[in-house]
Amino acid sequence: MPRVSGTKTGRNAELGLLALAMIIVAIYAAIVESNQLDKVTSTFWVPAALLSALFLGLHTVVRFVAPYADPVLIPAVALLNGLGIGFLRRLDIGDALGKKLDPPGIFGGLGGRQLAWTLISLILASVLLVIIRDHKVVSRYAYTLGLAGIVLVMIPAILPASISEINGARLWIRVGPLSLQPGEFAKIALVSFFAYYLVRKREVLSLASRRFLGLDFPRGRDLGPVVTVWLLSLLVLVFEKDLGTALLYFGLFVVTLYVATERASWLIIGLLLFFGGVYVAYLLGAAIGGPFANFYDRASVWLHPFDQENYFREFGSSYQLVQSLLGLGTGGLFGSGPGNGSPRFVPEVQTDFIFAGMGEEIGLFGLSALLVCYLLIVERGLRAALGVRDSFGKLVAGGLAFTLGLQVFVILGGITGLIPLTGQTTPFLSAGGSSLMANWLLIAMLLRISDASRSPVTGGPANQPGPKQPPVQLHGAMTEVIKP
Amino acid sequence: MNAPLRKAGVVIMVLFALLFANLNWVQAYRADKYRNSDWNSRVQVAEYEVPRGTIEADGKALAESKLTDDALKYLRTYPEKQMYAPVIGYKPVNLGEVGIERSEDEFLSGASDKLFADRVSSMFTGDQPGGGNIVLTLKTKAQEVAWKQMTNNERGAEKGSAIALDPRTGAVQAMVSMPSYDPNPLASHTTKSAAAAYDKLIKDKDNPLLNRSVAETYPPGSTFKVIVSAAALRDGMSQNDEIEAGGSYTAPGSGAPIHNAESETCASSQVTLKEALTTSCNTGYAQLGVKLGADKVKKEAQAWGFEQDDLTVGNLDGSGLPVATSRTGAMQNADGSTDQAALAQSSIGQKDVRMTVMEGALMAATVANGGKQMRPYLVQQELNADRRPIYNASPKTLRTPIDGTIANDLKEMMVSVVENGTGRRARIDGFTVGGKTGTAQNGPNANPHAWFVGFAYNDKGEAVSAACVMLENADGSSVSGEAARIAGLIMKAAAGGGGD
Numbered sequence: 001m002p003r004v005s006g007t008k009t010g011r012n013a014e015l016g017l018l019a020l021a022m023i024i025v026a027i028y029a030a031i032v033e034s035n036q037l038d039k040v041t042s043t044f045w046v047p048a049a050l051l052s053a054l055f056l057g058l059h060t061v062v063r064f065v066a067p068y069a070d071p072v073l074i075p076a077v078a079l080l081n082g083l084g085i086g087f088l089r090r091l092d093i094g095d096a097l098g099k100k101l102d103p104p105g106i107f108g109g110l111g112g113r114q115l116a117w118t119l120i121s122l123i124l125a126s127v128l129l130v131i132i133r134d135h136k137v138v139s140r141y142a143y144t145l146g147l148a149g150i151v152l153v154m155i156p157a158i159l160p161a162s163i164s165e166i167n168g169a170r171l172w173i174r175v176g177p178l179s180l181q182p183g184e185f186a187k188i189a190l191v192s193f194f195a196y197y198l199v200r201k202r203e204v205l206s207l208a209s210r211r212f213l214g215l216d217f218p219r220g221r222d223l224g225p226v227v228t229v230w231l232l233s234l235l236v237l238v239f240e241k242d243l244g245t246a247l248l249y250f251g252l253f254v255v256t257l258y259v260a261t262e263r264a265s266w267l268i269i270g271l272l273l274f275f276g277g278v279y280v281a282y283l284l285g286a287a288i289g290g291p292f293a294n295f296y297d298r299a300s301v302w303l304h305p306f307d308q309e310n311y312f313r314e315f316g317s318s319y320q321l322v323q324s325l326l327g328l329g330t331g332g333l334f335g336s337g338p339g340n341g342s343p344r345f346v347p348e349v350q351t352d353f354i355f356a357g358m359g360e361e362i363g364l365f366g367l368s369a370l371l372v373c374y375l376l377i378v379e380r381g382l383r384a385a386l387g388v389r390d391s392f393g394k395l396v397a398g399g400l401a402f403t404l405g406l407q408v409f410v411i412l413g414g415i416t417g418l419i420p421l422t423g424q425t426t427p428f429l430s431a432g433g434s435s436l437m438a439n440w441l442l443i444a445m446l447l448r449i450s451d452a453s454r455s456p457v458t459g460g461p462a463n464q465p466g467p468k469q470p471p472v473q474l475h476g477a478m479t480e481v482i483k484p
Numbered sequence: 485m486n487a488p489l490r491k492a493g494v495v496i497m498v499l500f501a502l503l504f505a506n507l508n509w510v511q512a513y514r515a516d517k518y519r520n521s522d523w524n525s526r527v528q529v530a531e532y533e534v535p536r537g538t539i540e541a542d543g544k545a546l547a548e549s550k551l552t553d554d555a556l557k558y559l560r561t562y563p564e565k566q567m568y569a570p571v572i573g574y575k576p577v578n579l580g581e582v583g584i585e586r587s588e589d590e591f592l593s594g595a596s597d598k599l600f601a602d603r604v605s606s607m608f609t610g611d612q613p614g615g616g617n618i619v620l621t622l623k624t625k626a627q628e629v630a631w632k633q634m635t636n637n638e639r640g641a642e643k644g645s646a647i648a649l650d651p652r653t654g655a656v657q658a659m660v661s662m663p664s665y666d667p668n669p670l671a672s673h674t675t676k677s678a679a680a681a682y683d684k685l686i687k688d689k690d691n692p693l694l695n696r697s698v699a700e701t702y703p704p705g706s707t708f709k710v711i712v713s714a715a716a717l718r719d720g721m722s723q724n725d726e727i728e729a730g731g732s733y734t735a736p737g738s739g740a741p742i743h744n745a746e747s748e749t750c751a752s753s754q755v756t757l758k759e760a761l762t763t764s765c766n767t768g769y770a771q772l773g774v775k776l777g778a779d780k781v782k783k784e785a786q787a788w789g790f791e792q793d794d795l796t797v798g799n800l801d802g803s804g805l806p807v808a809t810s811r812t813g814a815m816q817n818a819d820g821s822t823d824q825a826a827l828a829q830s831s832i833g834q835k836d837v838r839m840t841v842m843e844g845a846l847m848a849a850t851v852a853n854g855g856k857q858m859r860p861y862l863v864q865q866e867l868n869a870d871r872r873p874i875y876n877a878s879p880k881t882l883r884t885p886i887d888g889t890i891a892n893d894l895k896e897m898m899v900s901v902v903e904n905g906t907g908r909r910a911r912i913d914g915f916t917v918g919g920k921t922g923t924a925q926n927g928p929n930a931n932p933h934a935w936f937v938g939f940a941y942n943d944k945g946e947a948v949s950a951a952c953v954m955l956e957n958a959d960g961s962s963v964s965g966e967a968a969r970i971a972g973l974i975m976k977a978a979a980g981g982g983g984d
Contacts (some may be wrong), residue, residue, distance in 0.1 A: 345525050
């Protein structure tokens with residue numbers, strides 16, 4: 001591959017960081033086995049080695065098709081992904097010991113399945129990187145993606161509850177043993193659509209405004225799309241019974257809108273609308289129940305988890321939250337050590353509550369490290385947005401990175417009792433294919449955009465590995481001058 | 485667009501800072517609360533991961549932990565069921581422990597500082613340190629006789645209590661409270677059925693969860709005359725001095741006249757103190773109390789352990805079953821002067837005088853031990869998991885209410901009660917038995933409580949046992965005789981059954 005003197009690709013740094021991440025994953029697996037089985041088996045390193053091979057594959061693809069991509073993203077995500085698999089395998093061993101069986105093989109159980117999903121996810125991410133050599137290509141399919149996004153969001157709400165409802169939240173499509181969360185993929189589609197729409201509309205939205213109370217407010221007719229999305233997310237809230245997802249979509253839209261228009265008034269309007277809507281839904285739930293009752297119950301469970309009535313409630317009890325808090329508290333500062341805790345006391349510990357299960361064993365210090373990992377990924381995504389030269393790329397990268405951060409906040413805030421609990425997966429850690437695939441696609445998009453942002457601006461055509469790419473600046477300028 | 489992007493970055497930083505702060509709140513600030521919370525199943529699983537030590541007496545396990553396949557590894561079982569339940573109590577999964585299970589919890593669970601060395605050594609050997617074992621002072625033969633005789637008493641009493649002590653040490657030889665309960669369902673790992681069993685017991689009107697030996701007080705009736713006799717002897721009287729008696733006595737002031745149990749009892753106007761105790765002369769003791777005055781009667785009772793509110797019986801280092809406070813009650817008028825009628829009634833153990841069965845046993849034990857009241861205790865030994873003794877009880881004197889002379893006088897008087905008086909049914913072959921009966925009124929239409937406090941010397945003149953038996957609301961005639969009979973059998977079993 002062509003090397004540019006003076007401009008570091010960071011690929012070797014990426015390789016080094018990846019190796020470090022995989023060593024941590026292998027050490028984690030060894031500690032788990034020594035604590036659970038009282039010995040380290042001769043095969044403890046196999047999952048870590050397999051993962052290393054997979055990530056090495058992705059790394060190689062990136063070397064060829066996105067050489068300037070951010071070198072921190074893959075190692076940080078790989079660490080989370082690997083530790084997630086390690087923890088799932090730890091659950092498998094624990095479950096097997098509980099039934100006095102031998103632990104399942106490397107490819108069996110939750111851990112094995114997650115390993116397989118990782119393989120598929122990395123293939124998808126590689127395919128995306130190979131096919132989409134320039135992120136701006138995506139803007140051509142913006143309306144298709146927008147429609148697809150809305151359909152993906154709405155499907156579970158339209159489908160009968162028997163297919164779409166798990167634990168009171170309708171976020172799923174269940175076919176036989178497989179269950180998909182289409183909303184996970186909707187994030188990426190919707191961000192791409194919003195970015196395209198806002199790049200086209202940004203001048204109207206930011207220029208035509210009235211000043212009121214020192215803030216610039218947009219004209220009434222320009223509020224249309226915001227109100228539409230606001231209504232959509234409240235519909236999601238009511239019919240899919242899921243505050244987290246609603247908050248996610250709405251936050252995603254408001255932030256891309258704010259970034260596009262640079263108008264703080266959008267943020268204020270958005271926040272007022274959202275929290276106003278939430279508060280009204282809470283009051284309605286208290287007063288009339290009906291479709292709002294579930295939401296009211298969740299808020300009550302959040303406020304008083306140790307309340308007897310909330311704890312022993314048949315549906316939507318605070319049992320999960322209480323168990324999560326007890327697990328986290330038991331872990332304390334340093335945790336009981338990987339493999340030494342009792343994560344199975346926490347229901348859904350392999351998915352939504354994986355952070356609580358891990359927190360019991362790795363403690364506040366370990367969880368803080370994981371938080372830093374997430375923060376790194378999000379900030380690196382935002383840095384890609386800052387660096388990239390076209391508005392569409394800025395909005396997509398910014399929107400995706402922010403959405404990822406927001407999702408982490410919503411689920412981790414939920415299971416630690418900071419905000420009402422809602423069913424979200426913990427990106428890269430939770431067991432489940434949809435979440436892993438969607439989030440790896442999200443990372444692939446960030447890699448693609450960060451490649452564009454970090455590649456040298458000037459220089460001969462030799463610097464551009466893809467001859468089909470037009471000069472970046474021009475292309476970026478083109479999308480910006482489109483008038484409504 | 486970079487400025488808002490940077491602000492979005494700041495928002496993410498703030499959100500993550502909130503997550504981090506909240507994690508600190510949950511995992512650091514509140515960690516101990518969550519870790520040890522009653523809601524936290526880990527607490528129980530860890531607690532049940534190692535076998536809790538046994539509670540035993542005479543080599544017989546009264547509470548032991550058995551290996552199960554449950555999530556909670558060891559199940560606490562009580563092979564003797566009701567017989568020892570009020571003493572041993574139980575160790576439930578969710579509720580609080582009771583009895584010796586409670587007072588010796590730290591040692592039984594292995595968390596006690598006394599087992600620190602074992603925990604350290606187990607860190608090197610890799611063995612799970614088990615809990616320590618408790619050896620009780622109880623003599624199983626005495627306990628069995630006491631349980632059998634109490635539950636099959638001839639006066640139809642359904643409630644009551646019996647205690648036997650070694651007067652020389654204070655070691656409890658038997659402690660029975662009836663009705664009792666089976667502690668096994670309460671220790672069930674199925675917390676719902678344990679809660680249901682508890683609920684049923686707590687709602688039982690006979691209150692089987694109450695340890696009537698130590699946790700409840702009753703009017704002592706004529707057994708209190710031992711205290712009044714001691715006050716008289718301390719006051720300079722001798723056992724052969726005569727006191728005012730008669731068929732009826734009405735205290736100065738007001739009050740209903742006091743009679744004797746039988747019309748022929750101490751009908752003559754004067755009887756000796758010894759005769760008065762032997763025949764349980766109410767009119768004599770009422771007048772004796774009035775003559776001595778409320779202060780002397782109250783002081784005497786206090787010297788014997790009345791009004792002590794912090795006594796426990798268990799381990800001599802202080803932990804154990806709390807003993808309720810025995811009280812002499814009010815004997816004053818509103819203006820502070822002595823209510824002579826109340827004093828007269830109190831002197832025969834009625835009015836507001838209330839006594840625990842334990843205090844009754846201590847009373848007899850004090851006389852038998854020459855005036856020295858030994859502190860009662862139940863825990864003879866604490867053994868570590870390998871059965872190496874960690875603690876051996878060394879008896880302690882609780883108080884010395886009377887000197888040897890008075891003790892000897894009281895002994896002679898009480899022996900006379902059993903040999904010539906109301907306590908004849910307490911006699912046992914080969915032993916010198918002394919004691920005092922009591923028939924305590926406790927309400928206009930209720931049957932009286934039957935009491936007997938007493939002691940037994942063997943043929944070598946050693947005080948081998950002191951006992952107190954109380955039958956609540958016993959039916960029929962001469963109910964205290966039934967109490968005396970049971971006490972005699974218990975003392976006989978206690979004296980013969982052990983390693984004395």
